[in-house]
Amino acid sequence: MERTTLDMWVGAFVVGGVIALLILAFKVGNLGGYDGSKTYKVYGEFDNIGGLKIKAPVKSAGVVVGRVSAIKFDNKTFRANVEMRLSQNHQFPKDTSAAILTSGLLGEQYIGLEAGGDEENMKDGDKFKLTQSAMVLEQLIGQALFNKAADEGGDKKTAQDGNKKDVVK
């Protein structure tokens, strides 16, 4: 008799542990979120991928449609080659464009797809024709400074009619 209560406790303990693991896998982890069984591969070449990582989501209209499966550096073109696996449930026209975007101010980076209008859909192994690289903060700041300098230069030019070369520098 005593052993049956003991067995019951141990059984409950094991069930509790397994349930905890399942909670961790499906509720905390990303195992339940996205069905990775039926996918097709598409590629995108980017000048700069910024902080994009493998497993980063691929979203279209904010909905996750796939994940980044591999990131390689192309030795010939000196660009980053990103391999994505998209779910078979989501088909995109051939002229879809891919951009590396950031969720929130300091959030993770993901690939956003903007569907085009082509009749034909993308197939396994296709490449995105139009891609937009990640924004790099330094370049952004540099551009802003340059624009500001150019604006000021323009003001000065109208004021004193000086030559452009001097002020832009």
Place this chain on the structure above:
Amino acid sequence: MPHRKVGCGPRTIGHAVVNGVARLGYASRFFLMTLISSGASFRRIHLTIREIYFSGVMSLIIILVSGLFVGMVLGLQGYETLQKYGSESALGSLVALSLVRELGPVLAALLFASRAGSAITAEIGLMKATEQLSAMEMMAVDPISRVVAPRFWAGVISMPLLAAMFSAIGVFGGYLVGVVFIGVDVGAFWSQMEAAVDFRQDIVNGVIKSVVFGIAVTAIALFEGYDAPPTAEGVSHATTRTVVTSALVVLGLDFILTVFMFRGV
């Protein structure tokens, strides 16, 4: 102790080193013998189940309560820091990652060592002191396969389950403080957590860690008990050594495993 004279420092050091190496060798042999003669603990599964009850089920309360409080503290502290950067929605991923990767396995192993490991050492040490182990040998019952191996496998089975429960209840504690008390957005809490925690990279690695810790803690506890001098003092020293050694080994192993698992790639 013949070496307690004045001016015998080097000899004491040498004695300690030789003794330590010999003990390590004996411990390895003991560990191998446990593995070899562990067939009986699966053939007579009720022996192992009984030990799972004593080391696993009885540790549940301390594991669950500690997990809840650790999760709640993580929620509070994480919120305090994250809100400075306006990213308190990342609280979920912070709580879940730190629990699943580190705190769950490590703290559960430390608690397991002090709750179950010390009990195992004291029990086996007393069995040895009261010559129950010798009596078994007299009756041609191998004490390692009858007493030691079931406890070993019970510890190895219980540890990952306890660590998983620790992490799960810790995440719930973080949710309680972060979402219910402080008011972090509930959707952001769970979705950021799901986006950040990877099954293979984080959860499976956490489980691997807890299995390794389970092996280490239980093996240490069993060996210290089996090797304890058969006196009251000897058993008490062995129990202390179990907790201290287990804690050090768990933390050291944790560093090594983390280096292998998360290289910052």
